[in-house]
Amino acid sequence: MxxxxxxxxxxxxxxxxxxxxxxxxxxxxxxxxxxxxxxxxxxxxxxxxxxxxxxxxxxxTRDDLLSALIEDVYTSLVETVEAARDARPTADRAGRLLAWAEAFRDWSLANPEGFRLIYGDPVPGYQPPPGGAAPQAEHRACTGLVGFVADAWRHADAPPPTGDDDDWSDFPPALAAGVREAFPDLPPGAVALALRLWGRMHGLVALEVHGHLLAQTRHPDKLYRAEMLDVVRSLGLA
Missing domain, CATH: 1.10.10.60 (Homeodomain-like)
Incomplete structure (x- = not known):
């Protein structure tokens, strides 16, 4: 037996x-x-x-399946962008940000269904589990983006400007606690700046994934690259 x-x-x-x-x-x-x-x-x-x-x-239930899908997709994305970032030397702060951004776009275009699942319209009737469907992956993604702002804050000739009225209470407690633990010297405005950074990465990619950009430009890759270079300059990392 x-x-x-x-x-x-x-x-x-x-x-x-x-x-x-x-x-x-x-x-x-x-x-x-x-x-x-x-x-x-x-x-x-x-x-x-x-x-x-x-x-x-x-x-x-269908919600159990959706939660498993979201966790798989988000984890795949985060592992991809982290690997691209970490392939560049730590001192190459601009290069690490650009590598993350390019990997985000490449992954999204290769996985449009996954992109729509985690960044598109909510699934009708879906109730995520407490804490979200992919809390660890979301935390890693947010921490990675705040890390780029932290690099700028510590190493740029002048810290990037942040809003004067930003406060830790502006953010969910779990997010604020995680960021303050990882980057205890950063002000709350750095988190807001990281969210704006994410918005600039996400915006053009979302237009491209949903098919809205090719009617306007033959080279969305060049447009995205220029936007990300502008992000680097705005953070003082160039």
Whole structure:
């Protein structure tokens, strides 16, 4: 008995992992074809030749599936941009920011369904779990962006300007606590500046992912690069 239970369990786990990944892949495709509301456990079960009851053993509710998708997608994005940043020397502060930004755009264009899932319209009726669907990945992304502002604050010839009326109470307590722990010397205005930085990265990419930019320019990559170089200059990192 004991000589077969290990391999049998391992095979069962592999099959379950494969089925789970197939469910997620189909869900993202359904969303790309019909929008966020098109994700349906019953539709996925039909496509896989499973009963709805069998599918519920993988994801009890549609919201459980969506939360798993969001966590996977957000983690993939964060790991990609962090790897691009960390491939550049620590002293190359402008290069690290540009590498993050370019990796963000490249990932988004290669994964438009994932981009729409985490940055597009909310899925109708979706209730995320307490703390959000991908709290660790979101925290890492925010900390990474604040890190660029921290570099500018510490190493630029002059600290970048921030709003005089910014206060820690402007931000969710968990975000404020995480930033203050990682960067205890930064003022709250640095967080607001990081959010503005994120908005500039996100804006042009969102237009491109949704197909609105190619009608205006043949080279959205050049437009984005120029915007990111302007971000670098505005932070005093050039």
């Amino acid at each position: 004991s000589t077969t239970s290990g391999p049998t369990t391992s095979r069962r786990e592999r099959l379950r992992t494969q089925a789970t990944q197939e469910i997620k892949t189909i869900a993202l495709r359904l969303m790309s074809e019909g929008g966020p509301g098109a994700i349906s456990l019953r539709a996925i079960a039909r496509e896989m030749g499973m009963t709805a009851g069998a599918l519920y053993s993988y994801f009890p």
